[in-house]
Amino acid sequence: MSRLVEVEDLQIELITARGVVRAVDGISLHVDPGETVTLIGESGSGKSTTAMGLLRLLPPDLAVLSGKAVLAGHDVIADPAAITGLRGRVAGLIPQDPMTALSPVHTVGSRLSELVRLRHKGTSRRQARLAAKELLEQVRVPDPERVLTRYPHQLSGGLQQRVLIACALAGEPELLVADEPTSALDVTVQAGVLDLLMELQERTGVAILMITHDLGVARLVSDRVHVMREGRFVESGDVEQVVDAPTHPYPKQLLAAVPRLAPKEVPA
Amino acid sequence: MTTYIVKRLGQSALVILLTISTVFVLIRMAPGDPATAFAAPNATTEDLAQIRTQLGLDGSILSQYVTFLGQLFTGDLGTSYSFRAPAFEVVLDRVPYTITLALAAVMLTAVIALPLGIWMARRADTGRETGANIVTIAAQSMPEFWSGIMLLTVFSVLLPVLPSSGFTTWSGLVLPAITVALLQVALISRLVRREMVSNLTSPYLTVARAHGIGERRLVWGYALSNSAIPVLTALGTRFAAMLNGVVVVEVVFNWPGVGSLVVRALETRDYPLIQATVLVTAALAILVQLLIDLLYPLLDPRVRLGKATAR
Ligand SMILES: Nc1ncnc2c1ncn2[C@@H]1O[C@H](COP(=O)(O)OP(=O)(O)OP(=O)(O)O)[C@@H](O)[C@H]1O
Numbered sequence: 001m002s003r004l005v006e007v008e009d010l011q012i013e014l015i016t017a018r019g020v021v022r023a024v025d026g027i028s029l030h031v032d033p034g035e036t037v038t039l040i041g042e043s044g045s046g047k048s049t050t051a052m053g054l055l056r057l058l059p060p061d062l063a064v065l066s067g068k069a070v071l072a073g074h075d076v077i078a079d080p081a082a083i084t085g086l087r088g089r090v091a092g093l094i095p096q097d098p099m100t101a102l103s104p105v106h107t108v109g110s111r112l113s114e115l116v117r118l119r120h121k122g123t124s125r126r127q128a129r130l131a132a133k134e135l136l137e138q139v140r141v142p143d144p145e146r147v148l149t150r151y152p153h154q155l156s157g158g159l160q161q162r163v164l165i166a167c168a169l170a171g172e173p174e175l176l177v178a179d180e181p182t183s184a185l186d187v188t189v190q191a192g193v194l195d196l197l198m199e200l201q202e203r204t205g206v207a208i209l210m211i212t213h214d215l216g217v218a219r220l221v222s223d224r225v226h227v228m229r230e231g232r233f234v235e236s237g238d239v240e241q242v243v244d245a246p247t248h249p250y251p252k253q254l255l256a257a258v259p260r261l262a263p264k265e266v267p268a
Numbered sequence: 269m270t271t272y273i274v275k276r277l278g279q280s281a282l283v284i285l286l287t288i289s290t291v292f293v294l295i296r297m298a299p300g301d302p303a304t305a306f307a308a309p310n311a312t313t314e315d316l317a318q319i320r321t322q323l324g325l326d327g328s329i330l331s332q333y334v335t336f337l338g339q340l341f342t343g344d345l346g347t348s349y350s351f352r353a354p355a356f357e358v359v360l361d362r363v364p365y366t367i368t369l370a371l372a373a374v375m376l377t378a379v380i381a382l383p384l385g386i387w388m389a390r391r392a393d394t395g396r397e398t399g400a401n402i403v404t405i406a407a408q409s410m411p412e413f414w415s416g417i418m419l420l421t422v423f424s425v426l427l428p429v430l431p432s433s434g435f436t437t438w439s440g441l442v443l444p445a446i447t448v449a450l451l452q453v454a455l456i457s458r459l460v461r462r463e464m465v466s467n468l469t470s471p472y473l474t475v476a477r478a479h480g481i482g483e484r485r486l487v488w489g490y491a492l493s494n495s496a497i498p499v500l501t502a503l504g505t506r507f508a509a510m511l512n513g514v515v516v517v518e519v520v521f522n523w524p525g526v527g528s529l530v531v532r533a534l535e536t537r538d539y540p541l542i543q544a545t546v547l548v549t550a551a552l553a554i555l556v557q558l559l560i561d562l563l564y565p566l567l568d569p570r571v572r573l574g575k576a577t578a579r
């Protein structure tokens with residue numbers, strides 16, 4: 001089977017007020033269908049930049065990418081225009097902060113219906129509405145009929161994140177890029193959202209590129225992990241090997257600094 | 269909701285009463301005498317005194333004020349000295365013209381400033397955007413009598429395609445509306461630009477892009493509908509302000525609205541007419557503002573009247 005994601009020697013330079021920052025400095029990774037690959041590292045290590053670069057979501061005038069980043073057979077660095085056909089359909093994004101990730105003036109229903117109709121052109125409004133409701137059921141949103149009529153500000157952070165996962169699923173992607181999907185949430189709802197992602201993966205076989213600074217999360221979900229620091233991978237390998245027997249001192253520090261995953265709770 | 273409206277109407281009534289009372293006192297303390305404006309050029313002191321008695325201006329300001337309030341509550345705003353007709357009716361005759369001009373100016377502003385602001389947002393911080401900014405700010409900085417007279421010179425004197433004054437056909441609306449709109453375009457287009465830039469770079473837009481939403485829809489469907497709230501509010505507020513009469517432009521173009529009426533009323537010391545103009549325009553502006561505030565929650569789902577934002 002062909003690789004879903006293949007990144008080779010990716011470099012990302014950001015033009016900032018303080019000059020050019022090399023936020024990602026020559027990383028290579030791959031994700032196969034159905035796999036979960038985790039990037040773990042402290043704040044500022046370049047995790048989000050990697051994910052956003054892969055989806056070409058960095059402002060073109062402020063970010064310079066080089067190397068190779070192949071998504072479902074398309075090199076989005078050599079051919080940036082190719083990404084428009086891949087966003088949503090091949091790779092969906094679950095953002096870091098759900099509170100700011102939904103348009104304030106659109107209801108959940110209108111957003112989801114739009115995405116359904118984008119994926120399946122010619123779907124009627126009624127059918128799209130039904131599909132939207134099904135998506136909310138898939139992400140275990142209680143009372144989906146009611147949530148469809150809600151605006152983002154009327155939902156809790158945990159519910160917003162579930163809605164965003166539903167948005168990502170609407171495109172029926174082969175890969176979910178989850179940028180710290182739980183770090184902005186209350187500890188009590190974090191486990192529920194992670195569980196949901198694992199369950200969705202089991203059911204649909206979607207691959208996940210997980211980004212976290214939490215070793216507990218990494219241990220729970222990953223097939224492979226890459227430990228990132230200052231734009232480079234300092235250690236890569238199977239989750240057991242990196243988390244439980246790190247050879248590099250940096251993962252050990254992360255491990256010591258991070259509290260364990262909270263006990264499971266009822267979903268938000 | 270009803271409580272909110274009642275409360276707002278009560279506040280508005282109070283504001284209007286305060287305004288009208290201030291105007292009542294000020295115009296009587298200002299130099300000038302309605303009687304001289306009224307009387308024949310060779311009138312004697314006795315003639316003037318007699319006219320003053322006729323106009324009810326012989327008592328103290330306080331006693332005049334009490335009479336005025338009494339009449340006000342029966343809906344009587346007095347008789348205009350110069351029009352010799354009920355002041356309220358004289359003003360009401362002019363209101364449609366001012367509303368027409370204000371409406372035309374606001375729509376023209378929107379038609380120019382919206383696309384311009386979007387265009388500037390998409391070319392933010394380029395030379396061309398700076399150029400557009402300079403032009404609109406120059407237009408805003410021109411005194412309106414000057415821009416009005418310039419437009420008059422070009423379009424009704426040099427190339428006589430548009431009427432220079434008054435309202436006889438709809439084409440008479442064009443020049444005054446442009447003159448008023450010129451003042452607003454810079455402000456509104458920069459507001460549109462600022463809102464659009466902040467929405468185009470906001471996280472929700474990046475996420476929508478990641479979901480596969482196309483660029484055109486991101487601009488017109490997402491950024492614009494989120495920018496619409498402050499922009500429409502600003503346009504509504506400009507409109508409400510214009511209802512007080514676009515004085516200079518109305519005078520330059522001899523537009524028969526309340527703005528030119530108030531100038532005439534001041535010149536002739538037509539106290540009842542001044543008072544009626546102030547009352548009507550203030551009430552109108554406040555009502556429009558109330559209407560805007562009532563419509564606001566329809567535009568912005570985060571706002572509920574009289575309540576803190578729900579979370
Ligand atoms: N908009 C920006 N302006 C300036 N510097 C930036 C910007 N975005 C990222 N950087 C820099 O790029 C580097 C990588 O940042 P990135 O956001 O990818 O880190 P991260 O690993 O995702 O961190 P976090 O865990 O806090 O999300 C950092 O050094 C950061 O300072």
Ligand SMILES: [Mg+2]
Binds near residue numbers: 047048049179
């Ligand atoms: Mg990040």
